[in-house]
Amino acid sequence: MFWASYLLAAMAVILAWPVPVLLARAKWTARAPVTALVLWQAIALAGGLSMIGAMLTWGLEPLGENLLAGLQGLAELLVSYAPAPGLDLVHVFALSAALLLGVHLVFTLLLTYYRIRKQRNKHRDLLHLLSSPVENTPKTLVISHPAPVAYCLPGGAGSVTVLSEGLLELLRPEELEAVLNHERAHLNQRHDLLLWAFAAWRSALPWLPTSQLAQRAVNELIEMLADDGALRTSNRETLIRAVAVVASGERPTGVGAPAKELLTPEESEALSTAHRLHRLLSPSPPLGKPAQALVLGCSALLLAVPTVLLLAPGLAG
Numbered sequence: 001m002f003w004a005s006y007l008l009a010a011m012a013v014i015l016a017w018p019v020p021v022l023l024a025r026a027k028w029t030a031r032a033p034v035t036a037l038v039l040w041q042a043i044a045l046a047g048g049l050s051m052i053g054a055m056l057t058w059g060l061e062p063l064g065e066n067l068l069a070g071l072q073g074l075a076e077l078l079v080s081y082a083p084a085p086g087l088d089l090v091h092v093f094a095l096s097a098a099l100l101l102g103v104h105l106v107f108t109l110l111l112t113y114y115r116i117r118k119q120r121n122k123h124r125d126l127l128h129l130l131s132s133p134v135e136n137t138p139k140t141l142v143i144s145h146p147a148p149v150a151y152c153l154p155g156g157a158g159s160v161t162v163l164s165e166g167l168l169e170l171l172r173p174e175e176l177e178a179v180l181n182h183e184r185a186h187l188n189q190r191h192d193l194l195l196w197a198f199a200a201w202r203s204a205l206p207w208l209p210t211s212q213l214a215q216r217a218v219n220e221l222i223e224m225l226a227d228d229g230a231l232r233t234s235n236r237e238t239l240i241r242a243v244a245v246v247a248s249g250e251r252p253t254g255v256g257a258p259a260k261e262l263l264t265p266e267e268s269e270a271l272s273t274a275h276r277l278h279r280l281l282s283p284s285p286p287l288g289k290p291a292q293a294l295v296l297g298c299s300a301l302l303l304a305v306p307t308v309l310l311l312a313p314g315l316a317g
Contacts, residue, residue: 004309005061008054011306015047020210024217030279032287033221033228035295037194040218042299044201048105049306052098057310059095062086067310108204109197116196120155127153127162134163140180142168148246152183154192161187167246175242178234182242185229191222223276240280247273 020043023029029036053067060070062084063077074095077084131141140161143149148171149164161183163176171179186192198218202211230239287295 004066005054005057008050008057008306008309012047012050012054015043015050015302016208017210019043020214020217024213028287028291029217029221030224030275031284032292032295033224035287035292037218037221037225039295039299040214040221041194041197042302044198044214046302046306048201049303049310052102052105053306053310055094055098055101059091059093059098062091066312105204109200112200112203113196116192116199120153123153124155124158124160127160131162137180148249150179150183150246152186154187154190159187166249170245170250171242174235174238175245178230178239178242179246181230181233182226182239185226186222189225189229191226194218194222220275223273224279227276227280236280236283240277243273243277243280247277 023036023039023043026036056067057070060067060074063073064070073084077087127141127143131143134140134142139159140163142163142165145164146166147164148167150162150167152161153159161180163179167179168176195218198211198215202215205211227239227243
């Protein structure tokens with residue numbers, strides 16, 4: 001397993017820095033957000049597996065020719081209390097680091113879920129006190145707030161969409177329906193699970209700059225997916241107007257004009273939703289099926305390589 005540990009370490013470094021940076025800068029992701037999300041998940045999983053696997057294979061190298069054999073040798077060593085040839089302090093340190101990192105990642109994942117669940121329950125309790133239901137629109141609540149606000153609160157059967165009075169005053173009925181369709185897409189596609197996973201990844205490795213980069217990129221892709229879901233039932237120009245109103249807090253002048261005239265490039269860049277607006281204003285054709293198949297194949301390969309390096313008997317020879 002000697003060479004396997006070096007290969008896994010190199011893969012962990014590549015997936016921790018250059019690959020996420022290049023993917024975050026890629027333009028094709030807006031044309032295939034689902035495929036891009038699959039790739040982001042593969043990078044995160046393969047990177048974590050490579051980091052832990054590199055330390056495991058290094059620490060278990062004197063005990064077996066692969067991960068399973070090394071773990072079996074470690075179990076026998078712990079039972080018999082017999083000294084293992086070649087197992088020195090460096091190997092013990094690598095094993096301890098792998099164990100600590102693995103426990104840290106799993107614990108952070110569970111802790112993040114607990115915190116999110118607790119915050120949502122508290123938020124839901126406040127909504128019951130401070131909101132009122134929308135007539136003829138199930139699972140939709142209105143809060144008394146002058147700013148245009150729209151968001152969804154996941155919770156299985158208790159999921160709700162929250163709107164503000166300021167939003168209802170600014171939006172026309174068809175624009176409001178587009179916003180509702182956007183939020184329903186978030187709930188139906190369970191985007192909260194993706195947000196939970198990448199929020200946990202960032203919390204577990206805050207010192208890794210690309211963990212923040214990945215979370216931001218995934219957030220943008222999720223918003224694009226929700227936009228695509230809204231476009232299945234809403235007009236594109238209607239959705240653009242609704243997004244512009246929510247982002248700017250006011251109805252742009254010339255609202256009867258074509259959608260592309262609603263916002264100047266400078267105004268679009270000033271909004272936090274600039275990427276979404278640019279994508280809606282200038283739609284590009286979807287990424288071709290061969291290219292998507294290639295990306296999905298790379299995603300599968302990213303997961304397969306560290307698995308093979310860990311489990312293939314005698315790979316390091």
